[in-house]
Amino acid sequence: MTDGSLVQDFFARDQPRKPLFAMYALIILLVSYHALVFTVIKGDDIQTKDALSAYSLEFQESTLTASDEAYVQDQTVTMEFDLEQSDVQAYDGVGLLNVVVSYSESSGLPLDDCDTVTASIPPSGPSAEWGHVNSVLSGTSDDCSDIVLTVVVFPNYTGEPMQMVGGLSSQHLDAWSSQVHGVGTFTLNLEVSSSSPAPPPSPQDDGEAVSVAWTATLYELDLVEL
Amino acid sequence: MASDPSSLRLIGAILTILIGFMTLYFTRRNDQLEWNERLAAHLLAWILIAKGIGNTAVDYAIRAIETGGFTDQGVWQLSVGILWCMDFIFSSGLICLALVFPIPMIRKASHMKIALGAVIGLLVFRVVTQLLGFGVALIQLPGLAYLACALIWGSVYVKFRLMDELRSEESSRNIANVAGLLLLFHAGHVWFMWPGMILQAEYFYYIEPFVGLTSMPVDFLWQSSYTVLIAVGLFMCGVEIYQWSKGRAELLTYMLVSYFSLGLVGYAILGQGENALWWQSGSQSLDVIWTTLTSAMHFSMMRPVIMMYVILRYGLFETTPEMKPKAKLMVIILIVIATSALLELIQALVPMNEMFSAAALGILVAFGIGWEERSFDNLMNASKQMRKGLDARWFPEFPVQRIVFARLDRGMAVLILFLILVAFVQWQTNVWYDQLMFEAIETWGADE
Structure with missing residues (x-):
């Protein structure tokens, strides 16, 4: 069985890390943007959309x-x-x-x-x-x-x-x-x-x-x- | 008529279940698989079977709700319950799949115990909350599978697609492709919506796991997982376009570019404030036709086809000379079903003479079978290599006995039956309707 760390394999300094970090940065950016739109920009609309008539x-x-x-x-x-x-x-x-x-x-x-x-x-x-x-x-x-x-x-x-x-x-x-x-x-x-x-x-x-x-x-x- | 998405949903469900059982049949006889591939094949089979049952239930649920609404004691609750419970298997199975395939994320026996314990614990927790009448609640962590699969398969894809080519181009390319295709299988319908998310369209921000049955926090969590998928998908699409420009395009390249391009076109159709949903029927409006041909098509047709491709292309089927004809026969049946359903759908949407469509079907099926002969061999002979040239640390060995897989199959069959029983109990106790009324009362209270 291999004892190497998965995290090390993915993120060790000798490994190419920039693409992975770029993807995670994009994830954080879009998730933050979504949270802002969902809770603030369109919050009222979303809250009332399910109001059953x-x-x-x-x-x-x-x-x-x-x-x-x-x-x-x-x-x-x-x-x-x-x-x-x-x-x-x-x-x-x-x-x-x-x-x-x-x-x-x-x-x-x-x-x-x-x-x-x-x-x-x-x-x-x-x-x-x-x-x-x-x-x-x-x-x-x-x-x-x-x-x-x-x-x-x-x-x-x-x-x-x-x-x-x-x-x-x-x-x-x-x-x-x-x-x-x-x-x-x-x-x-x-x-x-x-x-x-x-x-x-x-x-x-x-x-x-x-x-x-x-x-x-x-x-x-x-x-x-x- | 197939223009009624009900037909499409049912055909898709049948296809999905068929592929699930086929996978089970062929992988049980395949002695060539590594432990993680065997586990993946069994998981895939049960994921497909559960999803197929869930899709059959969702068809009944949609039709019952469309015709009778959310009726007190209505049988729609049984269908919704089955759908949601089958999704437990689907989502838990996908998380397990992502943990072992194409690259095992677990390196030690203790990791395996923790991971499986967490997934099984989540499954049990969800079932218990269902039995306690919580319905689709935040504590069930809806969307967790999307999040986990996006992070795991997205990371694996990026790592191996952009890995130093000199090390092992073939293996790393195969691993990246499998990760990308599995994510496409799981999230293709979400990737159609990427412009809606960025441009704040209602068709994204009004999404709920179940119409009217979920609270805002649940919707937020669900949409957040969609957003993660979109971010990963956009990044993957960018990587594929880059690889394409370098002359290293793969099947995944064309599929990703197609999905994201269709998403862009879809915004022009759906982004005008109309909230077209993939299950809508009875309307020939452009938005409903579009969702039928994209999101509904992904759920019904593309998912089984993508999974079929992964299973065949990457050697999860047993392909000895003895079994090969059986595998080919099953593939031909699937191609005929999918082709005829697709043509029926197109005929219903684009008025054309029935004689013409019948002839076209014949030609397409003949072409499909002829094509299948050559492409099947290509598929079978294609490189399935995922380990060659890669460091052994990526593939830890676990001594898993065959009996474990037989027990897994039995356990999954029992679990499916048990979850159907849970859904039945929920229907009899009117849980879903009560929850709907509770949500409605809360909303009225907020309005006052």
Whole structure:
């Protein structure tokens, strides 16, 4: 094993040292210069370059409504609600679709209780968050109370204001904008199971008048950098 | 499409891993290596494998962050963790490599123990700080590998490139070339940025190890190590130009001059305040195209190619008649992959007919294989001499048994798996996201 010193081999007086010292001098010069620029000349710029922007995002909501009525007997009645591209164009997206099914006992028979109405929206057609926890796609009523169904159309839309950290405003706007979600035909299936106060030959309740209110929530984004 | 840097990154990662395993395969069968060359070959193999895995992870991280941002509990944390942990192996491995190759910096067994102890200690320290949730912290000394390699390889290069030619021109030239090429492998992407550093451009002074995840002191340390590399690189470039003027140009001369010239052109493109980053995608703006063709190309293509050249040219592969065909086959595969990826990239950036590009690919590959036949032999027959004519004091002997290298391989494989597990734990404990939020809160506090 060699006992010679490495430092001696590199820097001994009988060795050519000037190029090495010149390189180290250049290193010291540039490192000092970098330190000066980093801490003083561009210090403020560098300190704030990573300041993550915080944003507040609010949804300015508008609604598009439609209504249907039908007399539903003991069979399934299908209703449809169309949302055209032209309906959505002026907005940043479609957030929700709410469907309220209302009815009252319309037979006029004494002691006739409310019939049982079942409403369901099949998860097909427009692009929407059919499986979202807030999507309520079916409901039943037997006491003449309204059935309220909800489809979350845009992913995770609640309509509540949000705050976000980081990213660019354009990225957040893009992330919450869509001209695709919700466009198409939503379908509602209604079924009535009617009950009469007394068996025949007394007068029978053979159906129910049901009204349906469709409300699509469209939104415009209001993004503010805090 | 390859214009998406994601394709380039992934191809580069695959190439890097392939070369790593190839190196391991061929060097394990090479009985002709000196102890420091054998250790270097094993280290090189694991450096490449770790870096390849890290580059694969970084591709996933970039895509996840670009599409979803820094999400709470996001899988991007796993990728960032793997990248950073693999960098521990990469940087520690490079420091070890610089200590033994091409010239052993350690002269005594006690030096060896101290050096290895320090490197392993640093590695363990970094892993522990990761597990404690420090992320990329100043105490991990980020950029240390750049600093150590720049000083060691830079000194070796200057010493042997400018050594008295009468003593041993061939050996000293080979040593200088290896040191220079290894530094080019490690720091080529930094050398593109030299005008930015001198002219105070944002594309240098806004550099961070990880975007938004590091504090200012970490960024300062990181950039300081870049600055050391630039200083060493500029000096080397000057030496090479001087040697060129004396008719002693080498491959390294042309590569260094190319890198530093491209850096100068790059300043004209990147120096206008835009902060183009090498991983950016989805944009065809000139600055992003430029970084794709320079920095990203260095990371993805040049690094494996440079390392391949060093391994072949300086005899780390086993090149007996029995093994030579296998080595050639692997090299051809690598050339085809690299050539096709490069052409795809150029086709995506410069609109051209697909038939034309397909024909060009065929011609290039055929040319590459034909060229390879002759150049491979040239490469194999080139002088690999690094000791002849030099004083024995430069090459201390250590009796290292072969079993040590087998243990090293096993240890590195286990270490890689362990570090991936560390990254997984970090993801599950949301460490990176919490750190990001901590940095953000600190910044807001400073603004107020």
